[in-house]
Amino acid sequence: xxxxxxxxxxxxxxxxxxxxxxxxxxxxxxxxxxxxxxxxxxxxxxxxxxxxxxxxxxxxxxxxxxxxxxxxxxxxxxxxxxxxxxxxxxxxxxxxxxxxxxxxxxxxxxxxxxxxxxxxxxxxxxxxxxxxxxxxxxxxxxxxxxxxxxxxxxxxxxxxxxxxxxxxxxxxxxxxxxxxxxxxxxxxxxxxxxxxxxxxxxxxxxxxxxxxxxxxxxxxxxxxxxxxxxxxxxxxxxxxxxxxxxxxxxxxxxxxxxxxxxxxxxxxxxxxxxxxxxxxxxxxxxxxxxxxxxxxxxxxxxxxxxxxxxxxxxxxxxxxxxxxxxxxxxxxxxxxxxxxxxxxxxxxxxxxxxxxxxxxxxxxxxxxxxxx
Amino acid sequence: xxxxxxxxxxxxxxxxxxxxxxxxxxxxxxxxxxxxxxxxxxxxxxxxxxxxxxxxxxxxxxxxxxxxxxxxxxxxxxxxxxxxxxxxxxxxxxxxxxxxxxxxxxxxxxxxxxxxxxxxxxxxxxxxxxxxxxxxxxxxxxxxxxxxxxxxxxxxxxxxxxxxxxxxxxxxxxxxxxxxxxxxxxxxxxxxxxxxxxxxxxxxxxxxxxxxxxxxxxxxxxxxxxxxxxxxxxxxxxxxxxxxxxxxxxxxxxxxxxxxxxxxxxxxxxxxxxxxxxxxxxxxxxxxx
Numbered sequence: 069x070x071x072x073x074x075x076x077x078x079x080x081x082x083x084x085x086x087x088x089x090x091x092x093x094x095x096x097x098x099x100x101x102x103x104x105x106x107x108x109x110x111x112x113x114x115x116x117x118x119x120x121x122x123x124x125x126x127x128x129x130x131x132x133x134x135x136x137x138x139x140x141x142x143x144x145x146x147x148x149x150x151x152x153x154x155x156x157x158x159x160x161x162x163x164x165x166x167x168x169x170x171x172x173x174x175x176x177x178x179x180x181x182x183x184x185x186x187x188x189x190x191x192x193x194x195x196x197x198x199x200x201x202x203x204x205x206x207x208x209x210x211x212x213x214x215x216x217x218x219x220x221x222x223x224x225x226x227x228x229x230x231x232x233x234x235x236x237x238x239x240x241x242x243x244x245x246x247x248x249x250x251x252x253x254x255x256x257x258x259x260x261x262x263x264x265x266x267x268x269x270x271x272x273x274x275x276x277x278x279x280x281x282x283x284x285x286x287x288x289x290x291x292x293x294x295x296x297x298x299x300x301x302x303x304x305x306x307x308x309x310x311x312x313x314x315x316x317x318x319x320x321x322x323x324x325x326x327x328x329x330x331x332x333x334x335x336x337x338x339x340x341x342x343x344x345x346x347x348x349x350x351x352x353x354x355x356x357x358x359x360x361x362x363x364x365x366x367x368x369x370x371x372x373x374x375x376x377x378x379x380x381x382x383x384x385x386x387x388x389x390x391x392x393x394x395x396x397x398x399x400x401x402x403x404x405x406x407x408x409x410x411x412x413x414x415x416x417x418x419x420x421x422x423x424x425x426x427x428x429x430x431x432x433x434x435x436x437x438x439x440x
Numbered sequence: 441x442x443x444x445x446x447x448x449x450x451x452x453x454x455x456x457x458x459x460x461x462x463x464x465x466x467x468x469x470x471x472x473x474x475x476x477x478x479x480x481x482x483x484x485x486x487x488x489x490x491x492x493x494x495x496x497x498x499x500x501x502x503x504x505x506x507x508x509x510x511x512x513x514x515x516x517x518x519x520x521x522x523x524x525x526x527x528x529x530x531x532x533x534x535x536x537x538x539x540x541x542x543x544x545x546x547x548x549x550x551x552x553x554x555x556x557x558x559x560x561x562x563x564x565x566x567x568x569x570x571x572x573x574x575x576x577x578x579x580x581x582x583x584x585x586x587x588x589x590x591x592x593x594x595x596x597x598x599x600x601x602x603x604x605x606x607x608x609x610x611x612x613x614x615x616x617x618x619x620x621x622x623x624x625x626x627x628x629x630x631x632x633x634x635x636x637x638x639x640x641x642x643x644x645x646x647x648x649x650x651x652x653x654x655x656x657x658x659x660x661x662x663x664x665x666x667x668x669x670x671x672x673x674x675x676x677x678x679x680x681x682x683x684x685x686x687x688x689x690x691x692x693x694x695x696x697x698x699x700x701x702x703x704x705x706x707x708x709x710x711x712x713x714x715x716x717x718x719x720x721x722x723x724x725x726x727x728x729x
Binding site for chain 2: 119120121141147148153157212225
């Protein structure tokens with residue numbers, strides 16, 4: 069049995085707004101699961117239902133086998149970290165961290181010991197007597213994390229905890245959060261709209277859109293084998309290009325007048341129009357070297373330097389735009405605008421969009437296993 | 441060499457500096473004129489408040505022998521006893537008012553924000569309903585029947601506290617509401633809940649301490665009203681400070697002036713206490729608000 073289980077969970081707000089529809093998840097003990105999606109997709113509502121701040125309209129939530137669906141939040145023993153930190157302004161750092169322990173009527177020495185341990189864990193030793201306003205945003209969020217961990221919760225919930233921080237601290241703190249989570253082996257649910265954060269931190273990602281689960285999978289599966297059009301377009305950068313089915317049995321398509329292959333199963337009949345997606349980093353600019361199974365003639369439109377990556381925007385014969393990402397290095401030969409190039413990519417890079425999510429997930433898993 | 445628009449061509453560094461300094465002089469002159477005007481308004485405001493106080497003070501000193509108005513006032517046992525009575529009633533009123541208003545404002549803000557306007561309207565009713573109407577209603581309701589409170593001193597004092605609590609609603613509700621607006625009530629409440637706190641613990645340990653300054657302001661306003669209140673205390677026949685003030689105002693010449701100034705001193709002392717207790721408070725934490 070899974071440690072955290074959500075079965076058929078639904079949430080309908082007054083006025084008929086369906087925030088979450090038929091949400092199913094089984095997370096194992098110690099697993100780090102992220103809910104990823106745009107604003108209003110229902111990820112925070114789902115998290116709040118796990119915390120007990122919202123009641124599901126239907127379905128059940130079980131933690132460690134116990135039904136928690138209607139248990140009040142203060143009896144769930146679930147730790148929560150908020151985007152706004154929510155530290156108690158009237159209490160010191162030590163007071164904040166020890167608050168939950170005081171509610172459990174622990175001995176003062178035990179509380180002091182635990183607070184010291186947690187201050188070490190979050191690298192804020194000796195700052196227990198400071199007030200929240202005396203700390204930076206990153207430090208405040210670390211205190212909020214320590215406060216949630218102090219009561220040794222069964223599940224740790226983090227609601228966009230890094231959104232209010234600047235980019236550099238965000239990256240450093242997410243590494244810290246993951247390290248602490250691994251060290252303590254605590255089942256964690258993390259809500260974010262930042263795909264990079266979700267991909268880096270998670271054991272599994274739940275991609276959500278308009279209250280529905282689009283796909284559940286490892287970061288590898290989600291990125292390389294998106295189950296739906298939404299996942300494909302939301303996670304990572306994607307080239308979407310119109311194509312025509314040539315031979316479904318041989319998995320052949322026509323793209324800008326050139327025949328290409330795909331590893332995806334084609335369910336449409338020959339001559340049907342489909343949309344294919346290719347990740348920019350899966351395409352090679354000089355594709356005539358014979359390593360790539362598919363080759364397309366294109367013309368360079370412009371080149372953008374994105375730091376570690378150089379993005380070359382090209383136009384195919386039918387006018388479709390295809391971006392190509394390549395790692396930046398000082399010796400990189402960047403083609404000039406208007407220069408003819410050949411784009412090369414393997415069959416696995418060609419994803420056919422618009423299929424059913426379940427079917428996709430099966431295919432994606434099989435393909436992932438084959439590639440590994 | 442360059443020409444700006446259709447104006448005189450500006451040539452060389454010296455000319456440019458001169459032109460720049462000339463253009464800077466005009467706003468500086470305007471600024472100094474503005475400062476003078478603001479000082480005049482400020483001093484007029486100070487004079488408006490200080491001159492009557494000074495006149496009252498000078499008048500109170502005309503009593504013979506020198507300072508008799510103050511010594512007579514302070515020697516009068518009724519002064520101390522009525523002031524103490526009103527102060528105790530005021531403190532109880534503040535406690536009752538906080539006990540009613542904090543949970544109400546908290547709940548309205550957290551769970552039923554659509555009721556905010558209705559609650560605001562209800563709390564404003566004491567401004568519309570005259571105290572004399574309120575006290576007559578209380579006397580009629582509680583002078584006989586199952587709760588004949590006016591028959592005993594303690595019962596009448598309880599009615600006085602009840603009436604003053606109603607009078608304090610507009611001030612206390614607003615003070616609490618402003619305080620709640622400055623903190624992230626929902627996140628703080630949910631954070632407390634996730635750590636195992638029940639409603640009482642949330643209010644006592646998290647919400648109340650963060651409303652300290654607002655509650656002090658509300659408490660101070662309530663005390664100020666209670667200590668000077670005349671109508672309700674008179675009709676309930678209570679030995680309060682308001683009726684005492686009216687009594688000596690009608691019978692003596694210089695003492696009312698002395699009592700007024702003592703009241704002012706007490707008021708300023710109370711404000712000083714609020715400033716002292718509220719020093720260094722940071723309310724706008726609890727996130728990126």
